[in-house]
Amino acid sequence: MVQLRDVTVRYESGIAALQNVNLTVEKSEFLFLVGPTGAGKTTLLKLLTREVIPSEGTVIVADKDVTKMKPSQIPYLRRLIGTVFQDILLLPDRTVWENVAFALRVTGASSGEIAREVPKALETVGMLHKAKAFPAELSGGEKQKVALARALVVKPLLLLADEPTGNLDPTSSLEIVDLLLRINRQGTTVIMATHDKAIVDAYRKRVVEIVGGRIVRDELRGVFRRELA
Amino acid sequence: MCSVVSWLSLLAFFLEEALVNLRRHGLVTIATVTTIAVTIGVWVLFSLEARAWEKFLVWEGQKLERLCVFLKPDADKKTAEKLAEQIQKLPYVVQVKFVHKDEGLEKLQRMFGNSVPLEDLVGHNPLPHALEVTCTSPQETVECAAKIKQMPMVDEVTFPAIAVQRYVQIVRSIRWRNHALSILLAIIAFILIFNALRVSVYGRRNEIRIMQLVGATVWTVRGPLLMEGLLYGVLGGLGTLVLAKLLLALNAAFPQETTCWTGLLGSWVEWRMLLNDIQIDSVFVSQVLLLSMGLSFLSAIIAAVRLVRAV
Numbered sequence: 168m169v170q171l172r173d174v175t176v177r178y179e180s181g182i183a184a185l186q187n188v189n190l191t192v193e194k195s196e197f198l199f200l201v202g203p204t205g206a207g208k209t210t211l212l213k214l215l216t217r218e219v220i221p222s223e224g225t226v227i228v229a230d231k232d233v234t235k236m237k238p239s240q241i242p243y244l245r246r247l248i249g250t251v252f253q254d255i256l257l258l259p260d261r262t263v264w265e266n267v268a269f270a271l272r273v274t275g276a277s278s279g280e281i282a283r284e285v286p287k288a289l290e291t292v293g294m295l296h297k298a299k300a301f302p303a304e305l306s307g308g309e310k311q312k313v314a315l316a317r318a319l320v321v322k323p324l325l326l327l328a329d330e331p332t333g334n335l336d337p338t339s340s341l342e343i344v345d346l347l348l349r350i351n352r353q354g355t356t357v358i359m360a361t362h363d364k365a366i367v368d369a370y371r372k373r374v375v376e377i378v379g380g381r382i383v384r385d386e387l388r389g390v391f392r393r394e395l396a
Numbered sequence: 397m398c399s400v401v402s403w404l405s406l407l408a409f410f411l412e413e414a415l416v417n418l419r420r421h422g423l424v425t426i427a428t429v430t431t432i433a434v435t436i437g438v439w440v441l442f443s444l445e446a447r448a449w450e451k452f453l454v455w456e457g458q459k460l461e462r463l464c465v466f467l468k469p470d471a472d473k474k475t476a477e478k479l480a481e482q483i484q485k486l487p488y489v490v491q492v493k494f495v496h497k498d499e500g501l502e503k504l505q506r507m508f509g510n511s512v513p514l515e516d517l518v519g520h521n522p523l524p525h526a527l528e529v530t531c532t533s534p535q536e537t538v539e540c541a542a543k544i545k546q547m548p549m550v551d552e553v554t555f556p557a558i559a560v561q562r563y564v565q566i567v568r569s570i571r572w573r574n575h576a577l578s579i580l581l582a583i584i585a586f587i588l589i590f591n592a593l594r595v596s597v598y599g600r601r602n603e604i605r606i607m608q609l610v611g612a613t614v615w616t617v618r619g620p621l622l623m624e625g626l627l628y629g630v631l632g633g634l635g636t637l638v639l640a641k642l643l644l645a646l647n648a649a650f651p652q653e654t655t656c657w658t659g660l661l662g663s664w665v666e667w668r669m670l671l672n673d674i675q676i677d678s679v680f681v682s683q684v685l686l687l688s689m690g691l692s693f694l695s696a697i698i699a700a701v702r703l704v705r706a707v
Contacts, residue, residue, distance in 0.1 A: 216609065239613070246611035256602055260416075269603075272409045273612035275402035321610060 168194045168325055168356045169215060174224035176210055176380075184210040185380045188224070192358060194324075197351045199367050200360040201391055202377035208360040211377065212327045215358075216248055217241050229324055246274060249318030249326040249355075253333035255310045257302040257317075263289065264298040267316045274321070288320035289313075292346055308339025315346060326350060328359040332366065340366060367391035406616065413603070413620035414627055417596045425628075428592040432632025435585040436688045437639045439578060446574050453567060460534035460560050463541050465527040466552045475549055476525045483529055486543055488536035493528040497521055524551060534560045535567075582691060589628060589695035590702075593621050597703045604704065618700035625696020626689060633688030640676060640684075 169192040176185040185207045192198055200208045213219040214226050217233050226233040229247050257266050267285045289295040292312040302310055311331055318326060332340035344366050351357045367374060374389025375382055418425045467476055480492040500523040531537050537560050541553045607617045
């Protein structure tokens with residue numbers, strides 16, 4: 168699903184955000200990306216959505232060479248990828264339903280398709296009963312579930328979650344990760360960048376650790392190292 | 397069929413998003429729409445004033461496009477007719493009329509009045525045969541006169557040279573002024589529309605970010621802005637029509653002597669005269685709306701391309 172070959176990202180100042188990164192993520196895999204703040208986790212995720220272009224190396228997502236992609240092809244790449252962030256980014260003046268439907272509307276989906284897919288996505292994250300609520304009426308965990316529904320509604324092959332539990336209490340965090348795992352079991356590849364030791368240790372999934380822009384550890388049933396906590 | 401549905405669905409989305417933004421930034425919307433309305437309104441007034449000037453100048457110009465070609469005293473009627481044929485072939489010449497020297501004397505007599513009998517005074521007709529040449533417009537008379545003057549058997553070519561020169565200057569200055577002011581107004585309207593859309597982009601930064609992340613094409617992201625520009629144009633055009641209606645109502649309500657249009661070049665073109673030319677019919681409505689929507693949409697395209705780039 169994802170392949171990074173000898174990828175280096177260097178800023179104009181010369182500082183390298185990532186150096187010689189090699190990583191392969193198979194289809195339907197679940198991966199925790201760990202590392203201290205500024206290690207390069209977000210940069211790595213942005214490489215996959217082509218928000219960042221590597222200075223060197225190749226990035227392949229769903230058999231497509233992202234580095235060689237024309238700007239006009241990028242939107243079609245992003246339709247294969249769902250994204251969830253720490254800053255939840257819901258539209259405050261729209262209901263939960265409208266927030267989820269927004270992702271479909273911008274790709275020109277018909278009203279029939281929207282009426283069919285939005286309830287499914289909300290049902291998956293357990294938020295269908297709050298479809299008419301506005302974001303201000305929701306808790307942090309509920310907002311993140313809505314953001315997750317918005318990412319899911321386009322039926323992505325790959326789900327990128329950048330610190331999705333960063334602002335949540337432990338119970339909500341576990342709910343979100345449980346949801347991500349459920350989505351993963353349905354066949355979606357999930358890459359989750361996190362600082363949450365408890366979660367990484369509890370689920371024992373593949374863990375890739377980045378420090379100073381380099382991958383320093385890649386374990387199949389890994390834990391969050393104590394020194395990172 | 398599927399792509400048609402997709403396009404219609406996108407257009408509906410653009411319209412909804414644009415309306416949300418017009419409501420969200422109400423003050424900016426009012427300021428922009430008012431500016432467009434005034435801009436188009438002033439354009440309409442300028443074009444009416446220009447039309448009034450042109451009507452006046454065309455009427456005056458009819459006297460200025462004629463040349464009088466006096467032949468040499470020994471030129472007979474046959475020579476004059478040959479010369480007339482030659483002159484008729486010149487560019488810009490519309491008509492050449494032969495004036496017999498007797499007819500010329502009659503005309504001169506009429507100018508002096510019958511109190512002074514010219515033929516009795518000089519004993520014979522001293523005038524040569526002449527040709528009256530009509531050019532397409534006063535601007536061409538100078539060039540025509542110069543060419544005719546070089547022809548054989550031509551003694552003198554007369555035309556109101558200073559008046560022609562002044563006429564050409566006035567026409568040029570009116571056109572130049574109208575073009576310059578139109579461009580200036582268009583620039584002001586463009587800056588305001590650009591800034592309104594900049595505010596809109598800032599207010600919609602979350603929407604834009606989400607759109608880009610879920611795979612909206614760059615033109616889909618720009619779509620609501622273009623629709624917003626188009627709506628500014630429609631509302632601005634409607635504003636111009638309301639202004640025109642108000643002016644016509646004022647025109648009907650107040651006595652004629654109280655108002656006088658003072659154009660930049662003089663004060664004799666009556667304000668009333670301009671308003672009398674306005675008829676709010678389907679042609680006027682469509683012209684105003686097209687002008688307003690065209691200006692706004694063009695500004696919106698430039699603003700959208702500058703403000704929203706592919707990420």
